Amino acid sequence: MSNLDFVAEGKPADWVPLGETQTVVDPMEMFFKLPRKTEFITGSEAARESIRRMNVDVAIAYPITPQSETMQQAGYLYDEGYIKDFYRGEEEIGVMSACSGASRAGVRTLTATSGPGLMRGMEAISSWPGARVPIVLMDMCRVINTPLAIQPDNIEMSFMLNTGMLLLHAEDQQDFYDYPLVAAIVSEKVDVTLPCAVSVDGFFVTHARGQVSMTPKEYKLPPRDGWASAVPAMDNENPPARLSRDAPIQKSNFISYHMHSSWQQEVFAAVERSAKYFDKYLGGLIEIINPDAEEFLVASGAAVSQSREAVRQEGEAGRKVGMIKIKSIRPWPMRELVAALKNAKRIMVPEFNQAGWLHKELCSTLYGRTTGTMIGGPRVYGGMTMPTEMILEWLADARKKQL
Amino acid sequence: MSFETLRPSPALKEFLPIEYKDLVDHGPYGKNKKVSDMGKFKEIIEEHPMCAGCAMTLFIRLMYIGMPNPEHTIVVGTAGCGRLALSQASVPFVYGNYGDTNAVASGLKRGLDIRFPNQFKDIVVCAGDGGLVDIGFQGLMHSWFRHEKFATVLLDNEVYGNTGGQESGMTNKGKVLKMSPRGKKDDKMDMLGLAKVAKLDYIARLAPTNPARVARTIRRAILIAREFGATYVQAYTSCNIEYSIPTPDVMKDAFEIEKDRYGFEEIISDRAKEYLKDLEAKAKAAKKAKK
Ligand SMILES: Cc1ncc(C[n+]2csc(CCOP(=O)(O)OP(=O)(O)O)c2C)c(N)n1
Ligand code: SF4
Ligand SMILES: [Mg+2]
Secondary structure (H helix, E strand, O other), X not given: OOHHHHHHOOOXXXXXXXXXXOEEOOHHXXXXXXXXEEEEEEHHHHHHHHHHOOOOOEXXXXXXXXXXXXXXXXXXXXXXXXXXXXXXXXXXXXXXXXHHHHHHOOOOEEEEEOHHHHHHHHHHHOOHHHHOOOOEEEEEEOOOOOOOOOOOOOHHHHHHOOXXXXXXXXXXXXXXXXXXXXXXXXXXXXXXXXXXXXXXXXXXXXXXXXXXXXXXXXXXXXXXXXXXXXXXOOOOOXXXXXXXXXXXXXXXXXXXXXXXXXXXXXXXXXXXXXXXHHHHHHOOOEEEXXXXXXXXXXXXXXXXXXXXXXXXXXXXXXXXXXXXXXXXXXXXXXXXXXXXXXXXXXXXXXXXXXXXXXXXXXXXXXXXXXXOEEEEEEEOOOOOXXXXXXXXXXXXXHHHOOO | OHHHHHOOOHHHHOOOOHHHHHHHHHOOOOOOOOXXXXXXXXXXXXXXXXXXXXXXXXXXXXXXXHOOXXXXXXXXXXXXXXXXXXXXXXXXXXXXXXOOHHHHHHHXXXXXXXXXXXXXXXXXXXXXXXXXXXXXXXXXXXXXXXXXXXXXXXXXXXXXXXXOOEOOOOOOOOOOEEOEOOOOOOOOOOHHHHHHHOOOOEEEEXXXXXXXXXXXXXXXXXXXXXXXXXXXXXXXXXXOOOOOOOHHHHHHHHHHHHHHHHOOEEEEOHHHHHHHHHHHHXXXXXXXXXX
16 A cells, blocks of 8 residues: 555546656756647646646646536546646735645645635645645735726735745747646756746736647656755654754744844845856847847736737838846846846836836836836726727837937 | 664764763663653653753653654654644654645655555644644545545644643633633534544554553554554643643542543444454564564
């Protein structure tokens, strides 16, 4: 008898989990060398194919639109044997807490949520980085209530900015296939050991189809190495001392402020250390179009696709507009952005949220480092779409007003 | 495996602190120590910053002695007085957010089963009445109904001790405490009743009046959880500070409360009884073979 017997529960005796038939490949091989085939699929389907290749040990789910489709697909992947353990948790605090437990055991852990679910799980999520638990969190953005709505809006990402979470923002279905795989690998690097959220704008990407080029499903990422992490797993495989992982922090009634501040410093230093890995696996933290332009659109997520089209149409009209896609929000590509925008005369930041969190991030980075004008917008929220014309109009308006 | 990892190489040993050497040479790992051995071996918990005379510390000390395999055990706790002692023990201790214990333990146990397919890793949730029955109620219930394979030990001091004496779901009706200025309006929550509804294989309620019984109860809860899933132990661990029990009278109070209302109750499912019998028989046979 083995503790793993539950994996095959209810299956015939000769059942082979399909995950066991996959071949492990080096991440660089998977990301850049294996042949790829393109399919026209939804973002949720792209997420499923990503999870299939992620070599997930434990996936814990709780339904919420527009995420549900992905985690129920994860359920089917578990049934087929691509994931070792899967269950529907009690609600998001329970799910996010259980994820921290699973990751503390040293196994690869996955969950996904959206807007209100992220908010409900936030107490647990915000304590993941301090607990140094690698976890992949797929975040399909939607409006945060109230009034009740389920439409796309990425305001929820702003709540993760200062937690110590790694945070990627997928533009389209292709990114939502690629980024979670990268997230799994980077979050488990010993000098990182942090959770990573991959956000995507709900519905626009999750429920719409796009071209996704994928490696053969016969290949998967290497498993998590539970012995390699910045802090040891909670497995009682380390010599006992009268302190546990948390004990330097919880040694007496209250922790020493010195200990807590250095622990926090280390978490945020680990975020910075992750940049070199994302740079390698994502082919850069940012993507630049027309680097020598004077006008720039700077965006992340679905706003990038709209910006691309605006850049194309401006090009047709004979005007060269530059564009920067920010792939990684945390680590924040400060150096890359400063270098790319130092000669820009006008920087416009289209966003899918009311607060303009990306604009604020960019302003604090570029303050005193550019003479260009920062324009916060256009912005849509509450479920609105952002027609390309809107960006073009804002550009025309800014030119007219000589902003 | 763990027991081996804790044994230092002979060359290194002399440089290790005496505390550590004592744990290796005279600790309970892999040795199955009993309550009657107390004073003759290095215990998993010795020092703690809890109030003098607190019954909870005695219970926690006995809980560690009851663990069948401390070298493969992880304790999951939360905010509350108990964690002050739990975090000083030489068994790893997970401390997350207040009330998250049973969700964390669910993930932890499942993860460890995957990583160590051939080694039982015992998880014990040990937390207060506020932590488990109030803020952690949902996680507690769902871990029971999912029959997650770990033991839950409730340190029932019938009050929020660590935040200075507020009433909890486990406080008795009528009791005047902070936040129940006119006396608590509702009954003490019937957690044993809920455990029965969830059909747990092992349910026990006790006071720390009989040390050997505490250790045996914990041992059974852990062994049965390994095999059949969620088990529950509810222990009266008085808060002498908030209930104004003079320190020398703490044990007297425990005996009185046990006699008056707390009692000792142990509910074991048939299959768990069979399993315990089987284990006992095996242990006896092994002892005989040794002789
Ligand atoms: C989310 C959250 N809410 C509230 C608290 C404050 N808090 C810390 S300990 C505690 C009371 C503990 O009572 P109990 O769980 O019964 O344990 P005891 O101290 O009585 O052993 C509370 C309310 C907290 N730490 N976190
Ligand atoms: S406050 Fe009460 S429960 Fe907490 S340590 Fe003191 S006596 Fe024990
Ligand atoms: Mg209490």
